Amino acid sequence: MTQVSPAQTPGNATFTVRAPASSANLGPGFDSLGLSLPLYTTLRVTPQEATEVVPLGPGLQGTPADESNYVYQAMWLAARRAGRPLPPARVEIETEVPLARGLGSSAAALIAGIVAGNELLGCPLDPAAVLDVAAREEGHPDNVAPALFGGIVVATLDKLGTHYVRLDPPAHLGVTVLVPDFELSTSKARAVLPREYSRADAVHALSHAALLAAALSVGRLDLLRHAMQDYIHQVWRAPLVPGLSDILESAHEYGALGAALSGAGPTVLCFHDTREPTGQLHTYLHSVMARNGLTGQVMDLPIDPAGTLVERAQVAWAE
Structure with a gap:
């Protein structure tokens, strides 16, 4: 499993995080089974002296353009788990995932924000910790796990942590x-x-x-x-x-x-x-x-x- 090292994330560099849509349950796998789909929520993050949150596109009309935005709150979740303050940045947000349609729009925003916050901090959280933060925020891992890891994911959430198995999609x-x-x-x-x-x-x-x-x-x-x-x-x-x-x-x-x-x-x-x-x-x-x-x-x-x-x-x- 690969992750970005602090040396790869200079403090003044712009980076992009792209998180996919997901479909959860697949019938009987309630709150535990899901897959990733190629519709994306994309963040463009530029460290700077003051925080800006910029929702872009018609799909995000009416969403908060300040620190109350769900994506920015997700970035703070990474900082809290890491025990560090979140550096200020300009965060531009775009999405292809239709909202409130059962395609994991909130999970894509949540995962994108946590990964972006972790990236700003130099990646103190490993992927398992990122998943656990997201699953505990959502209350279940069925959307966030495939949004993070891709493919098909079976996952559980309990007091000891978030546990998962990722499957490559079957041929055809x-x-x-x-x-x-x-x-x-x-x-x-x-x-x-x-x-x-x-x-x-x-x-x-x-x-x-x-x-x-x-x-x-x-x-x-x-x-x-x-x-x-x-x-x-x-x-x-x-x-x-x-x-x-x-x-x-x-x-x-x-x-x-x-x-x-x-x-x-x-x-x-x-x-x-x-x-x-x-x-x-x-x-x-x-x-x-x-x-x-x-x-x-x-x-x-x-x-x-x-x-x-x-x-x-x-x-x-x-x-």
Whole structure:
């Protein structure tokens, strides 16, 4: 695992941090499983005598242009973990990750900020510490781990730390996302979940999450449709995402290897085999939106393998 040394980070040098979007849960892997997607939040950081925070682009309109900005607060998290003051800097922020869509926009901002703060300080935190800071801030590691390390990540958070296994994406595994044109806050999506589950639902979740992790680790694409079944969160969130139930039940008939709500939604993720055309799947997903009076976009994406990058040093925060 590689990290930037203080000698590589002169105090007056501008650097860029790029953190990717992510999709969490993948069905049964609630709060513990996610993958990285090539839509990016990018910070351009220039040390200077006074702090400036500059959100850029239409996606960040209305976000704070001062030290209360979430990205800058994330930079302070790195400083607090390191026990050092954060040096002042100009921080320019851009993002391609749509906000409140279930694609890890807050995780990308959080990871980018923590990595940028760590970089300003000369990298006192190793990647494991960066992940732990981010996971404790989020309350779960399912988005922040793939945003940091790239690929597919299985992770847990407990009193002893944040623990993870990173998987390279199986050959020929691609992602199709349906991104509706409406927002859904994570807090609203969590509020509909029950406080208790039956033993049968718990066993179903454990067995299917284990099968999904195993199938992804050995490239058993044929098992994804079965392994991605979930009774812990998707059934409860379905009323918040019109058409979700139809997609979970029928997307495999149109070429999907499996389907899941992406994070808290409303984005829906489908896996596909990159050796096969996706036109039929796209047509089906657009038809589901049309039947439910929704608009949005459907995109084919690869799984981002690199995770968060510090451009000046060309360092990937990955194994």
